[in-house]
Amino acid sequence: MWNLARAAWNLRQTRRLSACIPGPCIVHKRGTDILHDPWFNKDTGFPLTERDRLGLRGLLPPRVISFEQQYERFMNSYHSLEHNTRGEPESVVSLAKWRILNRLHDRNETLYYRVLIDNIKDFAPIIYTPTVGLVCQNYGGLFRRPRGMYFSAKDKGEMMSMIYNWPSHQVDMIVVTDGSRILGLGDLGVQGIGIPIGKLDMYVAAAGINPQRILPVMLDVGTNNQKLLGDDLYLGLRQPRLEGDEYLSMVDEFMEAAFTRWPKAVVQFEDFQMKWAFETLQRYRNRFCMFNDDIQGTAGVALAGLLGAVRAQGQSLKDFVKQKIVVVGAGSAGIGVLSMARQAAAKMLGSSENMEANNQFWLLDKDGLITKDRKDLDPAAAPFARGFGPGEVEGLREGATLLEVVKKVKPHVILGLSGVGGIFNEEVLKAMRESDSSRPAIFAMSNPTMNAECTAEDAFKHAGENIIFASGSPFENVTLGNGKIGYANQANNMYLFPGIGLGALLSGARHISDGMLQAAAECLASYITEEDIQKGILFPSISRIRHITTQVGTAVVHAAVAEDLAEGHGDIGLKELAYMSKEEIVEYVSRNMWYPIYSPLVHEK
Numbered sequence: 244m245w246n247l248a249r250a251a252w253n254l255r256q257t258r259r260l261s262a263c264i265p266g267p268c269i270v271h272k273r274g275t276d277i278l279h280d281p282w283f284n285k286d287t288g289f290p291l292t293e294r295d296r297l298g299l300r301g302l303l304p305p306r307v308i309s310f311e312q313q314y315e316r317f318m319n320s321y322h323s324l325e326h327n328t329r330g331e332p333e334s335v336v337s338l339a340k341w342r343i344l345n346r347l348h349d350r351n352e353t354l355y356y357r358v359l360i361d362n363i364k365d366f367a368p369i370i371y372t373p374t375v376g377l378v379c380q381n382y383g384g385l386f387r388r389p390r391g392m393y394f395s396a397k398d399k400g401e402m403m404s405m406i407y408n409w410p411s412h413q414v415d416m417i418v419v420t421d422g423s424r425i426l427g428l429g430d431l432g433v434q435g436i437g438i439p440i441g442k443l444d445m446y447v448a449a450a451g452i453n454p455q456r457i458l459p460v461m462l463d464v465g466t467n468n469q470k471l472l473g474d475d476l477y478l479g480l481r482q483p484r485l486e487g488d489e490y491l492s493m494v495d496e497f498m499e500a501a502f503t504r505w506p507k508a509v510v511q512f513e514d515f516q517m518k519w520a521f522e523t524l525q526r527y528r529n530r531f532c533m534f535n536d537d538i539q540g541t542a543g544v545a546l547a548g549l550l551g552a553v554r555a556q557g558q559s560l561k562d563f564v565k566q567k568i569v570v571v572g573a574g575s576a577g578i579g580v581l582s583m584a585r586q587a588a589a590k591m592l593g594s595s596e597n598m599e600a601n602n603q604f605w606l607l608d609k610d611g612l613i614t615k616d617r618k619d620l621d622p623a624a625a626p627f628a629r630g631f632g633p634g635e636v637e638g639l640r641e642g643a644t645l646l647e648v649v650k651k652v653k654p655h656v657i658l659g660l661s662g663v664g665g666i667f668n669e670e671v672l673k674a675m676r677e678s679d680s681s682r683p684a685i686f687a688m689s690n691p692t693m694n695a696e697c698t699a700e701d702a703f704k705h706a707g708e709n710i711i712f713a714s715g716s717p718f719e720n721v722t723l724g725n726g727k728i729g730y731a732n733q734a735n736n737m738y739l740f741p742g743i744g745l746g747a748l749l750s751g752a753r754h755i756s757d758g759m760l761q762a763a764a765e766c767l768a769s770y771i772t773e774e775d776i777q778k779g780i781l782f783p784s785i786s787r788i789r790h791i792t793t794q795v796g797t798a799v800v801h802a803a804v805a806e807d808l809a810e811g812h813g814d815i816g817l818k819e820l821a822y823m824s825k826e827e828i829v830e831y832v833s834r835n836m837w838y839p840i841y842s843p844l845v846h847e848k
């Protein structure tokens with residue numbers, strides 16, 4: 244039986260290798276309809292024979308420009324824009340850069356994704372955080388043409404038919420938001436659509452998901468943002484947010500519709516306010532192949548960073564259980580990080596009893612330190628409320644301030660996921676000089692840049708040059724004395740969500756388990772070399788994101804198979820997956836990653 248599966252796998256391999264040259268792309272349009280379709284459009288790059296075949300002759304200037312020349316011309320325009328906007332306010336420059344990229348996205352997807360992949364380090368801050376936040380805030384004014392699908396409270400009962408309005412026959416990856424907590428910017432209603440668009444651009448760039456098979460989705464359930472409600476030109480529903488069962492029945496309807504049309508799709512929930520983030524995750528995670536990026540993706544990246552910080556202190560990974568970690572922000576992201584960190588510690592300790600005694604975490608929210616004396620203690624925060632077991636620090640009361648906590652606990656790590664810019668202020672950072680760690684870690688993970696708990700520069704200036712620093716949005720490295728560099732790591736879930744989604748898709752996982760998420764986090768944690776860790780580098784350069792995502796995707800496929808959750812993908816069945824070696828899974832994952840090149844277009848009626 245196994246030998247047969249093996250033989251079939253080998254045969255397919257051979258066939259595929261001989262088919263590496265870009266295959267033809269079937270197109271059902273002709274003439275200007277092709278030029279106006281960004282998926283097929285090659286601008287001046289259509290060869291003459293193709294112009295003849297597709298009725299394009301005379302619709303373009305006669306000269307044929309190669310893909311490389313088009314690429315160079317775009318990059319030249321981009322660099323001129325950089326040059327011409329020098330000295331302008333940062334927001335003006337960032338939006339100008341976003342516009343030029345967006346115009347290309349609207350016109351020629353192949354060229355757009357190629358420049359994005361090749362220049363991901365420079366372009367991620369434009370199409371993703373921080374600029375995407377600014378884009379969402381200014382969405383009404385920037386809107387030119389729609390992207391993705393919008394399901395509103397007015398569409399109740401219609402979603403099952405509406406989903407068939409989407410033109411692609413196959414969708415692999417859906418990112419959905421209700422716009423209720425966009426980065427650290429709060430409720431932006433329908434304007435939050437920029438986030439699923441940016442996340443899916445990262446899916447294409449990092450995971451090689453085919454852009455014809457992605458779907459950004461906005462669930463417009465209203466908004467509680469008074470400014471938007473009072474704005475005549477606001478593009479979403481001008482009504483308060485749906486609540487309770489009305490809200491859930493709308494999300495239910497969307498999920499049923501999406502999985503009815505595309506049963507093998509993966510759905511990522513993004514930027515939902517905390518109560519709905521947790522509730523929808525519990526509601527759907529055993530029914531559908533879905534995950535919540537803010538809770539689960541962020542947790543894996545933070546855990547990888549925390550383990551890196553242990554290594555940077557010259558300790559063994561097992562010493563993680565001795566680290567005193569203060570988390571600031573008890574929302575979906577903060578609680579997600581603590582839950583995963585606790586799981587990892589429990590695994591290292593080997594028993595839940597030891598875990599009770601361990602008690603290494605302190606959690607604060609807008610009302611200060613959370614203890615068991617907290618009135619109306621949120622059930623999600625309850626496992627991390629102080630005031631039980633050994634390890635209590637004298638004199639720390641319910642609601643203690645961050646400064647009090649840092650001074651008394653002398654933590655190894657402070658990790659911010661509060662959405663509040665600057666709360667790691669000079670006093671807090673200076674107090675970190677008394678940390679019990681030889682290399683204290685400061686993670687200011689809130690987005691966008693304005694909402695980071697501190698800047699990289701302030702962290703190194705006030706907390707000392709030996710710290711480890713990471714932030715959610717990118718900062719420049721800091722030049723320290725004696726030619727040393729203070730590394731500004733970017734601890735952002737972009738290092739994991741593409742690999743989680745890709746691994747879930749290619750394994751055909753029924754759902755996404757904790758084991759699959761843990762495998763993703765462990766893979767990222769082990770990616771970085773000892774030499775880099777010693778310099779204070781916790782995460783690899785974003786320019787390696789395709790390679791990282793291949794590895795993370797492989798780890799996720801492997802875990803899905805090991806947990807018996809995989810059902811296979813396309814013509815690769817479970818048995819073939821189960822038979823693959825690690826190298827073969829890597830090869831399988833890479834082979835399934837889309838790469839932007841112009842394919843010959845063949846017209847079919």
Ligand SMILES: NC(=O)C1=CN([C@@H]2O[C@H](COP(=O)(O)OP(=O)(O)OC[C@H]3O[C@@H](n4cnc5c(N)ncnc54)[C@H](O)[C@@H]3O)[C@@H](O)[C@H]2O)C=CC1
Nearest residue numbers: 426427572573574575576608609661662689690715735736
């Ligand atoms: N770097 C990354 O990959 C990620 C970063 N984030 C960022 O984390 C932030 C929070 O996200 P969520 O947890 O989903 O939001 P949330 O709204 O669910 O939670 C925010 C939490 O911060 C607390 N808080 C507010 N003011 C505070 C203060 N002054 N001191 C201490 N705590 C305070 C709130 O009480 C709440 O517990 C956002 O800025 C988001 O952009 C979220 C996901 C991933």
Ligand SMILES: CC(=O)C(=O)O
Nearest residue numbers: 426514537690735736
């Ligand atoms: C990065 C991200 O997912 C957030 O800030 O919400």
Ligand SMILES: [Mg+2]
Nearest residue numbers: 513514536537
């Ligand atoms: Mg998010």
